[in-house]
Each structure stands twice: as C-alpha cells, then as structure tokens.
Amino acid sequence: MAFVSRRHFLSGAGALSFTAGIGALSSMTAGKSWAANVSGYKALVCVCLKGGMDQADTILPFDQSSYNELARVREELFEAYDSTSVSSSRNRNNLLKLNPVNPDQVGGRELAMPRELSALHTMFEDGDLALLGNVGPLIEPTSRAQLESNTAILPARLFSHNDQRSTWMAFGVEGERRGWGGLFADAVLASSPSADPAFVSVSATSNDVFLSGDVATPFRVSSNGAARPDLVNQGKYLGFDPADDEARALIREHLAQTEFNHRNIFAQDIQTSAGRAIEASDRLLLARENQEPFATEFGSDNFGQQLKSVAETIKIQSYLNAPRQIFYVSSGGFDTHDNQAGTLGDRHSEIANAIAAFKAAMTEIGQWDNTVVFTMSDFGRTLIGNGDGTDHGWGGHQFIVGGQVNGKRLYGDFPAAEPGSRFYTPSRGRLIPTTAVEQYAASLGRWFGLTNAELAAALPNLGNFDHSDLGFLG
C-alpha cells in the first residue's frame, strides 16, 4: 500500500492506491518552486539535549583569571566538584584546552571542555567540530537594557521546558504542529517527486515536533531497525499447516490496511498510521537485509543505540529512495537542578562517545563528509546556582560536527562569567542569546540544499536577524 497523502484523502477521494510520488505530490506542491538541491546524499542529524544543558559547565573558561571568576560565581558548585582536588574534573589542570583557529572570537580569553567531553575535544582539534555560542530563541535581537526597561519583544514562556523545546523546533510554544526539520524534509520531497516520503525524515526517539512537516511524517526506527508483527512472522502462535500460512498472510494484509471504515475520526487516524507502520517497517527491514554490521561499536546506552539506528539507516540510504535525510535523536537528563556535579559528567561522556562512534561509523561507509550532527537544548542554565545545581536559563552553547563542518572554530559569543554584564538577564545570570535559532537553522538548511526562498518560508523570523549564514558550513 503506497503513500496516501492526508490532503488527498480529505479532498474526498477516499482510499486510492497509487504509486508513491507523482500524482499526489505534484498536486500538493503545485505552484511551489521545486528548487532545493538534492543531488548527492546529505544527512542532518538533530540531537536534542533534553532538560536544558548548562553552557557554563560545558564550555569552561581556561585562562586563569576567567577560570577564577567562574569558580567564584559558582563557588558551591565547584565545591560539589571538589575542584581543588587533584583529580577533580573541574580542576583547571584537568580541563581540555580548546585551540581554535580564531581565538580572537573571545578576545584574550581561552576556553576548554571538561574531560568527559574529550571525544568532542578531539573532534574540535581535528577540525570536525565547531562551537556555536550563546544561541537561543529570539523574536528579534534584544538586550539587557531592553529587558530592564520592559521594552523587549520576547518569545513566549521563556524558561518553560516544553514551550522552549517547541520554540527551538517550531518557533512557537507547545502546540505547534510543524517543525523546521519537517519543513526541510518537505523541501527535499518537493524537489524529488519520486522519493519515498516515508524515509526522508526519521526519528530514533519520541514524537517531538521537530520532524513534522506538511508532507513529511517521520518514520520511527527502533534498535533493530523496525519491528515485525510476531503473529505473522513467528510459528509459535499458529501452526504449520498450509492453512495457517494462508491465515498468516491474511493477517498481514489485515494489519496493513490503512482505511477500514471506523466511524470515529481518532480510530481512523490510528488505522492509517498502524497500517502505514506495517508497510514502511517491512520496506525498511528489506533494505537492511544482508547488511554487514558496522565494525564500530556503539555504547549500549539508549542514546548510543539511537545514533546506531541512525547510522544503520544512513548505511542503507540508497535502498530507501530518500535522496537526503533528516534525523532526530534525543538524550535526557540535562535538567540539573540537583546534584549537577554527580550527573552532568555522565551525560557529557555519553553524548561525546556516541557522537564519536557515529563519526567512526560514517567514516566506515564514506558518509562523514555528507553528514552534519548538530545539538539543540531547551535552554542554557543560570550562572548563579542553587547550591548543588542550576536552574533554567536561556541562551546556550551548541555543537556542530561533520566532515564538511568548518571545525576548530568558535562561532557566536562565549560571554565571561559576569552576571552583572550586558550578556545576562538581571535575575540569576541567564544568558541573553546573541544568535537566534533561525540563523543556526538557516546555516544548516542552506548546506542541506534549501534555497533562500525555502529557508525564508521555513524560518519566518529569519529576516529579523543579520547573517543568515553563520559560516560553520561551506
């Protein structure tokens, strides 16, 4: 059963069967310029760090006076790290100094990563990783002065997890239905009418809005690629009679139906998505058949396994008829209100090691130059802590990794730990972003093949900011 467009269904045609692509897609995209460049495979991998990653405990100051300044502002947290002890990860001697090609980006100061991020540090020094500092949701550029005089125009519901995550992904509070990742996928589909829409956007984690577009609906991969209905595929439930085989085939057909006439809209929606799941899962599993596993080993943790699923999907990309793909993975546990010294390090090493494994796997199949991994997070965190943890912030620092990334470079701002400075909100030292999500997204989207017109459509407020290309790619 091929793809039936939602719009086509609602226009009254009911359940029509037709080959994926030409008829339906052209009717949907009539009038839209099919301009996205999709020649040559490319993959974007969005890593959502859930909870709000503390930027000040991820990229730390390295030069002595800046380090001392942070240690003073974060006295209790550094105490929790026992930072003066020889083995502490926050002892300055144990920090991994960054040596950017453009050190002037931070004036005379120097930056470092904690050793738990050593895999990312290596990628930075190797030129594969760029750092984007102080990026976050904005409606327009703003300042501390504007905040203090109540004249700032701000995104709604700052500091609320779900709303900020939604704003990062879809430029609006919870309830938005299309994410810019999905809109990027739509652009790919618009340019390639014969592509399989099922696999252009792929998630290895929950149904967050990032990958939802008008046309594109993310396929959810699992750790072995996809699941199969056991009643159809295993002998243990029914027998081995030829009639049982026939029954199994009928059951498969029954499960793959997308259009039983349930007299309830929710039931119909479930029928359609369940039927689609059977078909798409089988296509994915077919494409995975006879594939050798990667030599690279991924961690057994959930995040490592997610990136493994992504890598495996990229490996079979040519069988999936998806000329370019956008992926979504997530890692939780960054909401470090409590016991930050006891938990952030583990979260850091997990993501660093998984991304390093991902790079190795991509290198095995010659796709590292065609892949860009980038992070996002609900928000950064308060410079001023609550004892053993930190609270919700706003601007944060993000990683961009890939073969074509202009790595070993700093982009954006990495403000010093001075909560009284213009970089921070009056309360508790929350960073005021100096780069907007739209600018970040546009830089990624342009590399991914979108035209300026497509970017403007996907990122409505882009025009409020200078520099729609931050320069970390291309």
Add this chain to the structure above:
Amino acid sequence: MFKVCYTKIMSSTLLALYLSACVPAVEDGTIPSGTPMPPSAESSPPPAPAPLTDPAQSVGFLESEVETIRFLTRSSWGGSQSDIDALMNSEAEDWIEAEMSKTPTFTLPAVLELPRDENGDANSGYQASALYWDHIVNSDDELRQRMAFALSQVFVFSDNADKRRQVRRAYYQDILIRNAFGNYRDLIEEITYSPAMATWLTYWQNRKGDPRTGRMPDENYAREILQLFSIGVVELNMDGTARLDDRGHQIETYTNDDVVGLAKVFTGMTGKGETFWRADEDADYHPLVIWNSHHSLLEKTFLGTTIPPGTSGEESIDIALDTIFEHPNVAPFIARQLIQRFTKSNPSPDYVERVATAFEEGTFIAPNGTVFGSTGRGDLAATLAAVLLDECLFDEEFSTLEFSTTGKIREPVLRFMHWVKAFDVQNIDAENEHRLRTTFDPVTGLGQQPFRSPSVFNFYRPGYIAPGTRSGEMGLTTPELQIVNDSSAIGYFNFMTDFAFDSGAQLDIENRTYVADYSDELQLVDDIPALVDHLDILLTSGRMPEDERASIVNVLNTLPVNTSTLEREDTDRLQIVQTAVALVLNSPSFAVAW
C-alpha cells in the same frame, strides 16, 4: 459525498441499538448534525433534576449490553460478560456511589515487604512494578484505582531517576489513592510533603539563598507546581479555553519573578531525621519535615500574594498552597485533564465547563438526583462524577452516531487492563511475567509504564495535536497519539498477542500466570460471525466497522481445525479464539472509547 446504507442484525440477547438507515457518510470531513458542538459564550446552568418515577427514564440507566460496557470502559478498567450482566439494568450513579464507598486498597504494605538491597532499594524496581500490576488487577476498588492512575498522569512522579524509588513511589501512589475522592487542596498538600515529589522535583534539602556565595533557591518545584499541577501557563475560562486580552492575546498566569518568589517557599524541607542532611531509614514513607534554619525568611512574593519576612516554612507553604488553590484556573485546568483521562481526548468546552463547575461548587447533582461531593470547593468525587455522568455521554443521538469526532483514545495501560478484565484473567502474579517487568519500551512493551513517564510532562501532553492526521487537521487534541508511532504500533500488537495467546515468556513456565478464561468464546468457534459479534460487544463496544469485521472473519475462517485427535482439535479451536482476540485487541475501535 455519497450515502452508505446498511443494517445491523444483532443476536437476540441484545437490544437493537442500530437502526436500518441510510445516512450520509462523512469522508469530506464535515461534522454531522447531532455531534456536540462548542457552545456560544453563554451556556445555561444544568436544569434542576425532575423527580423520577421510573428509573429507566433516567439518562444514566444502563439499558443494554453495549451501553453498559461503554460505561465500564469509560469509568473503570472495562469488564467481563458477567460484569456486564450484573450491571445492566441498573443506574450508572449507583455503581459510582458503590465504588466510592468501597474500602481503599493501598500499595505500600506489600512494597515494604519486598526484600531490599543494602541501599534500601527494592531489588531494582521490577518486583515493585510487578506488584503495581497485581494491585490494580486484584483491587476491588476499581474506580478509585483508575482515578489514582489518572491523577498520576497529572501530578506526575516518575520512579526513573530516583534511587530509593519504589518505596517512595508506593507511598506517593497511596497519597493519590487516599485522596482520589477527597479534596484537591488536601491532595496538593500531601503531594508537596511527599519524599517522592521532593526528590523528583529537587526540593529535597533545597535551602534558602546565601548572599555570600550567591546561591538562590532551586526553582524547579515552584515552576512545575504552577505549570503542571494547578494553573497552567495561560489564564483560562471555565470552559478550558484561553482567556484573551483586549488585543486578542493569551494572558500568561505567572512570570519568572513569581517562580523565583515561590521558590523561596519550598526551602528547608527534607526527610524526617535527626539532622537536615541525614534522614531516617523510614523517611521515604513519611511526610517531609521542615528545618526553619534552612528555610528562607525573606519576604516571598508571587501571584499577587506577599508572605511577610520571618514567616515559618509550614505557614509559608500553607499560604502558598492556599494562594494557588484560590486561582480560578484550577477548576478548568484540572477538569479538562480529568475528562481526557476518562472519557474524551478532545472534550467540548461545554463539557469542560460543567465539570469545572462541579469542582468549583464542590458538588455534582447526577441525572437521577444523586448528589456527589461533601468537602467543598475542589471536591474530587464531585468532579469525577461530573466527568462520568455528563449528559453528553448518554445522549441517545450520540450513541447512534454514524460518524464521531469525539471519544477517548485509550492509552496502552487501559487497553491491557481491559483485556485482563474482559476475560477474567486468573493467576495474577506479574513478577512471573517477563513482559510486565517493565512496559515503557515501545517495541518490547506497551510504550507506557505507570509512574515511569520520561519527565514530569507525562507520557503525552494534554494539548497535543497530531501532525499529518485527520484529527490534527481539525485541531482536535489527542494526547494519546503522541506515543503512537511505527515502532509502538507493532510493539503494542506483539505485546497483546503474547497475552492473548498466553505465550509470553515466564519465569516459572510450569505455573502459567495471567491466563485468560475463553470458555464463552470457545463455545462460539463453530459460528465465527457470532464469535466476532460477541467480541465486538466485549471489547469494541459495538463499534467495529463492517469491513474490519469481514476481514477478521475471513482470517478466522481460514484457520484450520484438525479433528484427527481431540487434543489437536482443542488446540486449533483455542487458536481461533486467541487469534480473534488478538485482532480485536488491535482494532482501532478497541483503542478508542466513544
């Protein structure tokens, strides 16, 4: 648009609810007349109940099998044929009253008896999780337990991040159980004083600020109690819709300053013990205590209230909870979510307002005149009764609708429990069941595990609208679809197939647990259409569509029955029943209760 004509011929044991009719199909997405529509701004109060001479006249009178099973599906965990038979021809109000009078059953005692490791944890949690399932399966106070499950999805605690999680979880769950038919104000207070919530939302040992180091109080609970447990992020009308200012914008209920101010209130709280830092062994299942030496004595300002400097912790918390409770948002905020947990994923504003009114007034007068609620404003018994006995659920026209844009998508836990109840599943010992040890994985589990949602934002969001769907196109909220995806759809089917066929991996294979009683069904194997009809009543409340029915019948007719030996024959006949059950459990008409 074209017309669909069909008749339904029911077996003689059923009242004919469906009429031979030609009615317009609605493929074009229009809403047929008779669907409850959102009201205009003015809605009249419910009419005073007329004195009843004949109970069968009351709208809550359950006069058919289908009406009865629909009521049980909405209000309880579902039911078996004998549950249906017992309840039919009685009033829904009576069932609710009886349920509310039952003795509550609690979970902590059994969890406390589990063997512990040196950290005091109950064996990494799976044994306690198994106890959870056995508890809700075995408990006679079904409505109370279902209400506690609903409350656990609003006042979310997840045992995920917590070391001493199972004992804390059980104590917390018992708070929800105990207050299920009580008052919101008591509930939120007990929750605030629970070790579970304090460790989960990080105010356990949260201290007042320190001007020297710059430390400020942890803001986590202050934010989430407002955002998720009481008033939400925007001002609401009683019907759950957002209030708008003069320029048509939504109005935020609190600012970051409110959060910072309220954060000072939840300071100085820790487990009972000799010192602030060292809690007793049994602190996990006792209320928190407050050490005023660590409690902020500054002035605390939030939501228009100012607590004077020098106010103690206990008093500050009292004032804070009173302030929150007084907010007009609480009634619609809680009402809409409770409706979503029981009867409708996208309730009409009208319905929300009626339930919110019951919360505000503290009482609800049922269709047959029964009065629910005795604790004043915030009474949860009244609120729940308003949810379950609302006129829209018993509307004659609604029950014969040919196309519905309403109803409730049932989350996986409810679907599994319905199978358990429908077939009077026996030998309840979840610890023996591999699949019930953890059920949060979408491929190997149900994609949902009680008290183990990924965050305080529950498994899904009340306002979720599903992209790329018909309901999404109409802007209908479908929280439960947020956990439905390609992996979970197949994972759910495999999970339920294992139970339907009693073939799940078990610790002790000699002693099979969670075994269904299919004796009624086995008697219908020689009449496949009758078997499917019967399952259509039991599981899908009569909603199964013709084409799906025909497909299932076709599958079942294909299955062989080998009569060479009695054993073979019995096995084959059982497999027919099990296959039928597995396919109906997978039906979207089983997933949705309407």
